[in-house]
Amino acid sequence: MHRAAGWVLRGVRNPPKTRSRSGTARSPPRGLVYGQHGEPSAVVQLKDLEEAKLGGSDVHVKMLAAPINPADINVIQGTYPILSPLPAVGGNEGVGEVLEVGQHVVALKPGDWVIPASTGLGTWRTRGVFPEEMLLKVPRDIPVLCAATLSVNPCTAFRMLSDFESLAPGDSIIQNAANSGVGQAVIQIAKASGIKTINVVRDRPDLPKLVETLMALGADHVITEEMLRKPEMKDLFKSIPKPRLALNCVGGKSTTEMLRHLQPKGTMVTYGGMAKQPVMVPVSAFIFRDVRLRGFWMTQWRKDHAQDPAALTSMMDSLCQLIRRGQLTAPACTEVPLQDYQAALEAAMKPFISSKQILLL
Template sequence: MQRAAARALRGARTLPVRARSAGTGPPPRGLLYERHGEPPAVVQLKDLEVAELGDSDVHVKMLAAPINPADINMIQGTWRTRGVFPQETLLKVPSDIPVPCAATLSVNPCTAFRMLADFESLAPGDSVIQNAANSGVGQAVIQIAKASGIKTINVVRDRADLPKLVERLMALGADHVVTEEMLRKPEMKDIFKSIPKPRLALNCVGGKSTTEMLRHLQPKGTMVTYGGMAKQPVMVPVSAFIFRDVRLRGFWMSQWRKDHAQGEPRLRRDGMDRDSVTSMMDALFQLIRRGQLSAPACTQVPLQDYKAALENSMKPFTSSKQILLL
């Protein structure tokens, strides 16, 4: 089996088991929880049983899995070392794709890819502005945009190690890195002497950050919201609608997959339009092979140290995604 093993599994509970006939050796282990709460307190590492293999099932060994903000916010995923799944629900990851890239591919890079492709027809030389640029999605946006000749203006929160963060994002291909405070300053005009104002804004913060970022969007431009890290509403001046006709949209990768469901349900239990998903993944694989897309800055953590990984993933100003080595 190729490195499809790096795919993270989600589901609030483990399915009832039928038999341990899908493999030999020690039983697989998984991170489970029985009640909602702070992840380090409620998540436990336990032995699991493996479901019985059906005629079209595949026994998958997991190599690595990222801890995403959605996992922390909702505790709707469990991480496990092995499982059995219908083959039509799986996508093969080529063996030349590094494990950290494979482990993080299905969420952050896919989100970045779709937002850059689906809301504005961007051409080389166009620009995009985004907040939380140091996030996993933000890092993928920088790299995918760079490969397409699209300029990026990247907004981050001020912090003690800001110069180091700016250097890292510039090394990924960022054209400009500014703090949220800089968005409000006249110096922002200097940026637009060399590149056009953005036609697309990507927001996963909300609150004042969104309002200030919106001011730099071109008339008839689009802002896509895919998160709300500030836990504050998106506030838009009426003038932005009346005089500049900006468009506000939303995006959720899970919903995109549901919206692209096609085919006979009996044959397509994954609910995904295979052609759309496959073409997107192939494009991302090519970027990885060409060295134009890497995994986000990450810390690889052995599964038994999951509590430390969960705690670190919830720290403020974190710039390193925790990846559980399964």
């Protein structure tokens, strides 16, 4: 990660224009750069980047689109477990088109679409030169927004639905932050597998519209955090089995309330902490219902499976098949030109925003 991040950013403000193979003048690449950690609106700047030389094992990529994810914000703020050397280009996810490849590159060719194989690539840029091993080829027959948002949220949803409980058609799961990118992917992947979903969201002014959106994705039930605490929840379980799996991205009271509805010996997986409050679990849940608490981080999964490329390839193939069949779509997106990055960063940090900001590069 550090090699790639340091390689493609030289911090040059106004490098000279270079020429392409056709001899025409080519503008230098541009990117969203931060030289120190802090609030994105204060530290991120749009700058010209140096034109990196293409090594024998390198790939020159024209970035097409890249989302702004919560983890990207945390990296810029300096609160994420993995930080890039400064100065750095922001962004850990996106899709690009291969322009040129080095003489030793065998798996990629000009025209291919690629996404990051791991975090730290610095995707908020117009062009970049990356080592081949930092990139993963994806098919060009899927929508560009699906490709741009493929490597984080859908993968997280896929792994959590696959790795913790052996779910069968008719089983149910419960999740909070159901309107998030991961939550939307969970709904669709579960629906395609015949798994019922109970989806918890915070109350908000546009709640009916949000409920309609999630139901259209395939949600079986959409309830608020307040409804989760009411006795009427027992009526819901007359038509759907109690969940064997709970997915927690919030923490605090939301976790405790979801846990109450989990089957004995069920599993709760925590992958985020939006409430910035600890996970609170009654002792009785351990003693009398033997529930299991686990954690998940997609970055760690990639590290653990670095020597097993078939596992990553199989997951990506499965997700792309769902996309082709129309069973998995990109999350609700707002497309923003690169020069309007300040508005995109501000929107990405607002509460009750269900639309992911996508930088068009």
